[in-house]
Each structure stands twice: as C-alpha cells, then as structure tokens.
Amino acid sequence: MKKQIHKSIMLLALFSAGFAFAQSQVLEGRVLDEKDNTPIEGVKVKVNDQEVTTDISGNYSLSLPPGTNYVITVTSNGYNRKEISEVVIKSDTNTHLDIVLDKPVSTKEKQIEGVVIKSNARKETIASTIGLQRNSGVVSQVIGVEAIKRSPDRNTGEVLKRVSGVSLFDGKYIVVRGLSDRYNQAMLNGIQLSSTEPDRKTFSFDLFPANVIETLVINKTFIPEYSGEWGGGLIQVNTKDIPNKNFFNVQLGVGGNSITMGQEFKMQKGGKWDFLGIDDGSRKLPEGMPAKNAFSLLSEADKTEFGKNTLKTWAITPTVFLRM
Structure with a gap:
C-alpha cells in the first residue's frame, strides 16, 4: 500500500514538472516608426497561427511555448512588410522585442517647391454680389442666384421689382428712377436686346424665367464701355452656364387669407x-x-x-x- 502511494506521488511530481516546462511564456514589445520612433497603431503581428494588433501605444503581446525558434511577420498599411526570424522565447521570463518599421520610398516625404491651386470664383453668392457692387465704379445694384432662390419670383420682371428705384407695371415692363420704360436698355450676356414691342422702345422682362438667371446688374449711371442710349437704367441679364447634367425643377406654393380663412x-x-x-x-x-x-x-x-x-x-x- 505504501509503495503504491509513493509511486503515485512520483508520477504526479513528474507530470507537474512536465506541465511547468510546457507552459507558454509571453512575447511582448512595441512597434515603432523608423523616422521618429513614434508608436504605430493597428499593426498586425503574426506568429504561426496567432495574430494580434497593436494598440494606440504600439504595444503587442503573444503567448508562445518556449524552446522553439519563431518567425515573426509584421504588416501595416503605409509601411514595408517585415519578417524577423530566429526569435527565441525564454522559458523563465517574458521576452521583450521592439520592432521598427520603415515606409516605402514612394510614400516617404519629398520636398516640393510649391502647389498651385486653380479654381473659378463663384459670382452668384450673396457675398460675391455685394463685393461686385462695392467695387463697381458706377451706381449699380447686383442680384445673385442665391437671392433669387430665396424669393418666390418666377421671372426676371418679378425679380427686378424688388430693386430700390425700380417699378414694374403690366407685369413685365419696368420703370427706373421714375423714367418711362422707353428710357431703359436691356442686355443679355453682354449683347444689347432689341425692343419686344413693335410700336415703342421697351422690353418685356417676363420672357426670362428666374431659374435660368445667374446675376442681374441694374446700372443707374452711364458706363463708358456701353452705349448711352438709355437714361433710366441699363439692365444686364446674365444667365447660368450650360449645366453638366440635366435638371428638373418643381415648385409648389400655398397661400391663404388671414382675414377670411377660419372665419x-x-x-x-x-x-x-x-x-x-x-x-x-x-x-x-x-x-x-x-x-x-x-x-x-x-x-x-x-x-x-x-x-x-x-x-x-x-x-x-x-x-x-x-x-x-
């Protein structure tokens, strides 16, 4: 009976020693940038079938059995792939290994002389129209497409009636500074427009829908580059450029009379x-x-x-x- 107990104790001791010898140790370290030694987050560190990802501080940790030479594969976006062979795991303590990654030649920083960015200025915004009106050498008023979109106006005549000093009659003819419509001149994209009426000099401004206008310029004083055949105002209608794609606009409106509705x-x-x-x-x-x-x-x-x-x-x- 005593011999059997001694044998059991010896077998248990041998099993425990073998288990202690076979248990895993930790491989840990940081992944750093070659240029400035800053930690790299999101790097994949792979050993055999184990794969971990570095945290925000570049730290990684793997549990591996000691006594074997391992090959570590390290990959990350924007960096060269790196393999480290002959990595030995210590059996009595954790193994520390820092890894340094370098970037490909094509993605490394290059010195350039300068960058030129070209773009077309937007002339239809409210800020642009105010600047155009302020920098003009004549007395004028400018209305851009943003201001037109905010109004319920359907045609050019309805837009023009909102300008100070301009009145609209018959829904299409305008009077500038109290002078009759025959003293005005209309232009479309820089081209002088002829009269729309056979018996008098005037122009019907309800011909142009409001949604095709980019800017409206109402000049109230003479301009050297244009003819002086007007005394009231020179109305310049500038339409939008040809759109890059087809468009379709739908406009709905609802009105009411507060005096009668609900009474x-x-x-x-x-x-x-x-x-x-x-x-x-x-x-x-x-x-x-x-x-x-x-x-x-x-x-x-x-x-x-x-x-x-x-x-x-x-x-x-x-x-x-x-x-x-």
Missing part, C-alpha cells in the same frame, strides 16, 4: 362640388323652363309655379370658411 360666414347650402366651383345639378332650372322672352308672356300663376320648382332649399346656415 364663420352665413351661406346657403350648395352642392357637393361647390368648393371646386362646379355645380352638381342642385341649381339647375326645372324641366320646361321657357326662354326669357317667353317667360315674360306667362301669367303670374305660371311664373309662381316655375319659381317654386327652381330652388327647394332657401335656408341660411353658418359655415366656417376654410378655403385658401
């Missing part, structure tokens, strides 16, 4: 289509109703009978007005 009125009960301005037959004349001349020749009794059959409902009911 109570006395109304006669009509047909079901009255809100569309369509009679559903409730007001139609009775059958056999004579014409005006024939009706005047009828007797008073016949006229009264026709009147009774004309409209059955005479009641007045209170109604809340909900129309826009």
Whole structure:
C-alpha cells in the first residue's frame, strides 16, 4: 500500500514538472516608426497561427511555448512588410522585442517647391454680389442666384421689382428712377436686346424665367464701355452656364387669407362640388323652363309655379370658411 502511494506521488511530481516546462511564456514589445520612433497603431503581428494588433501605444503581446525558434511577420498599411526570424522565447521570463518599421520610398516625404491651386470664383453668392457692387465704379445694384432662390419670383420682371428705384407695371415692363420704360436698355450676356414691342422702345422682362438667371446688374449711371442710349437704367441679364447634367425643377406654393380663412360666414347650402366651383345639378332650372322672352308672356300663376320648382332649399346656415 505504501509503495503504491509513493509511486503515485512520483508520477504526479513528474507530470507537474512536465506541465511547468510546457507552459507558454509571453512575447511582448512595441512597434515603432523608423523616422521618429513614434508608436504605430493597428499593426498586425503574426506568429504561426496567432495574430494580434497593436494598440494606440504600439504595444503587442503573444503567448508562445518556449524552446522553439519563431518567425515573426509584421504588416501595416503605409509601411514595408517585415519578417524577423530566429526569435527565441525564454522559458523563465517574458521576452521583450521592439520592432521598427520603415515606409516605402514612394510614400516617404519629398520636398516640393510649391502647389498651385486653380479654381473659378463663384459670382452668384450673396457675398460675391455685394463685393461686385462695392467695387463697381458706377451706381449699380447686383442680384445673385442665391437671392433669387430665396424669393418666390418666377421671372426676371418679378425679380427686378424688388430693386430700390425700380417699378414694374403690366407685369413685365419696368420703370427706373421714375423714367418711362422707353428710357431703359436691356442686355443679355453682354449683347444689347432689341425692343419686344413693335410700336415703342421697351422690353418685356417676363420672357426670362428666374431659374435660368445667374446675376442681374441694374446700372443707374452711364458706363463708358456701353452705349448711352438709355437714361433710366441699363439692365444686364446674365444667365447660368450650360449645366453638366440635366435638371428638373418643381415648385409648389400655398397661400391663404388671414382675414377670411377660419372665419364663420352665413351661406346657403350648395352642392357637393361647390368648393371646386362646379355645380352638381342642385341649381339647375326645372324641366320646361321657357326662354326669357317667353317667360315674360306667362301669367303670374305660371311664373309662381316655375319659381317654386327652381330652388327647394332657401335656408341660411353658418359655415366656417376654410378655403385658401
């Protein structure tokens, strides 16, 4: 019995020693940039079938059995791939190994003399139109596409009526500084426009939709580079460039009258289509109703009978007005 106990103790001691010898040790370290020794985050460190990723401080850690030579593979975006062979794991303590990565030649920093960035200035913004108006050598007012988009105006005439000193009449002709429309001159993209009316010198500004305009320039004093055939104002209409792609605009509008909408009125009960301005037959004349001349020749009794059959409902009911 004692011999069996001794044998069991010896086997247990040998098993424990073998287990202690076979347990893993830690390989740890940091991955650094070759240029400035800064830690690199997100680097993949792979040994056999184990793979870890470095943290924000460039640290990595792997558990490996000692007594074997390992090959470490290190990869990261923007850096050269690196392999480290003959890495021996210590059996009595952790193994520390720092890894340095370098960048490819094509991605290393290069000295350049300068960078030239070219772009076209946006002339349709509110800031650009204010600057154009301020730097102009004449008295003028400029309206850009941003200001036009914020208004409900549909054509050029409706846009121009918002300019100080400009009035619109007949929905298309303009008066500048109180002078008649024949004293004005219109230009489209730098080209002088002829009169749209055969009997007088004027221009109909409702021809151009508001959504095709880039800028409107209203000059109120003479300009040396343009003709002096006007005394009221020179209106320059500048349209947008040809778009790069097709576009389709849809505009919806809703209006209301605060004086009448939601108020109570006395109304006669009509047909079901009255809100569309369509009679559903409730007001139609009775059958056999004579014409005006024939009706005047009828007797008073016949006229009264026709009147009774004309409209059955005479009641007045209170109604809340909900129309826009």
